[in-house]
Amino acid sequence: MEKTEKSARAVIAVRAGPWETEYNVYMTRNEIVLYYSSTDAGRVHQLAHVLKLMGVKKEPRKIGSRKAWQIKASTDVLASKTVLPAFREALASAVEKAAEEGWVEADTARRWVEKLRRGVTTAEDKPKFKIRIAKRGGLEIAYMTTSAERLAKYAEELKSLGLEEGVHFIKREPEDDKPGVLRIAVEGVVKLGELAHHAEDAERRLEAARWVKHLLARARESGGEAARERVGKLVEEGAARGALTLTGLRQEAEGGRHLVEIRRAEARIEEGRLKIRVEAVVDGVEVEREFTFFRDVKNNTVGYVPTRADAPGGREADITRLRALATVVFGEPGRMSGRNLRYTRRHLEHATRFKEIKEAAEKWRQESRKTKISNADSRSN
Numbered sequence: 001m002e003k004t005e006k007s008a009r010a011v012i013a014v015r016a017g018p019w020e021t022e023y024n025v026y027m028t029r030n031e032i033v034l035y036y037s038s039t040d041a042g043r044v045h046q047l048a049h050v051l052k053l054m055g056v057k058k059e060p061r062k063i064g065s066r067k068a069w070q071i072k073a074s075t076d077v078l079a080s081k082t083v084l085p086a087f088r089e090a091l092a093s094a095v096e097k098a099a100e101e102g103w104v105e106a107d108t109a110r111r112w113v114e115k116l117r118r119g120v121t122t123a124e125d126k127p128k129f130k131i132r133i134a135k136r137g138g139l140e141i142a143y144m145t146t147s148a149e150r151l152a153k154y155a156e157e158l159k160s161l162g163l164e165e166g167v168h169f170i171k172r173e174p175e176d177d178k179p180g181v182l183r184i185a186v187e188g189v190v191k192l193g194e195l196a197h198h199a200e201d202a203e204r205r206l207e208a209a210r211w212v213k214h215l216l217a218r219a220r221e222s223g224g225e226a227a228r229e230r231v232g233k234l235v236e237e238g239a240a241r242g243a244l245t246l247t248g249l250r251q252e253a254e255g256g257r258h259l260v261e262i263r264r265a266e267a268r269i270e271e272g273r274l275k276i277r278v279e280a281v282v283d284g285v286e287v288e289r290e291f292t293f294f295r296d297v298k299n300n301t302v303g304y305v306p307t308r309a310d311a312p313g314g315r316e317a318d319i320t321r322l323r324a325l326a327t328v329v330f331g332e333p334g335r336m337s338g339r340n341l342r343y344t345r346r347h348l349e350h351a352t353r354f355k356e357i358k359e360a361a362e363k364w365r366q367e368s369r370k371t372k373i374s375n376a377d378s379r380s381n
Helices: 041-053 085-100 106-118 148-161 186-198 202-239 314-330 345-351 355-380
Strands: 008-016 019-027 032-038 069-074 130-133 139-145 169-172 180-184 250-253 258-270 273-282 285-295 301-306 335-337 340-344
Touching: 008 041, 008 085, 019 041, 019 085, 032 041, 041 069, 085 106, 130 202, 139 148, 139 186, 139 202, 148 169, 148 180, 148 186, 148 202, 186 202, 186 345, 250 314, 258 314, 258 355, 273 314, 273 355, 285 314, 285 355, 301 345, 314 340, 314 345, 340 345, 345 355
Parallel strands: none
Antiparallel strands: 008 019, 019 032, 032 069, 130 139, 139 180, 169 180, 250 258, 258 273, 273 285, 285 301, 301 340, 335 340
């Protein structure tokens, strides 16, 4: 063990059959990293082979345009349950010694040691996501890799399940020595939860369930119980889609200030737009209105409903009732824009939990996405 400028370094000696070697393991502020680089490709591959014998699954890679090769394995790879317990224990002991010397922050060291001794479970065919709750309270789900091939593979798997790039997940290609990233959005987790429970094809249901199980495991292991609970709630939200009936629903809105009763609801596609018609009684006044959703020039989902000056009590009273109604159907009241209340993709996603809306909304999203792709192809030709 020795102190470094930023933290600590451990040298761990290993004998495996005819090979004897040493590995440098660095304890940085955020992670443990086993690192080795050399211009001797044979030596690098030999060290990678020894690691593989110990269960550390990390392939060597060439560094940019240089002739050097490197092996780089970080915390979750080293703590995987596939790794020999003896090697994980050696790493845990090194971390404890670094903490005793004050080279590693005590809470961080405790977390690493617990992970190394308990072992991390990850699906071999799924990305090793880092899932955590960010400082501002948002949920972050990200996988970083220098392999463009691996990124493409995972992105294609998500697309084959029915997730949309740019909506449910984002992929950024590796560039030079910078790793690429695959991020799953909150809507993506909800969509996987929906597919795991409601996909018509049994294989898609099963594969979506595997992704859900993997995300839950990674959330607990990389972000703790709070992150796992957040992912679990999103999955439950997805499972609720199409499970509720809007017609006949009687619900208080906006903190009990309004009472909304839904008499009838239907959704249809007309001239490339999604129309959601709702007949309701809000605070004793009958409201019959059509909410329209379309794709704008930037391919964003936009919805609106016009407010009416000839409604009982005038436009202001109509706006109040429509906001209460929208809270029940779309989860939020919407934003005023001119004389319309405006809605976004997030509102439509919420509305798909109702049987009357789900099927038409999903069909419209698929058709409008195909139209966009078709238009893009014709422009490129």
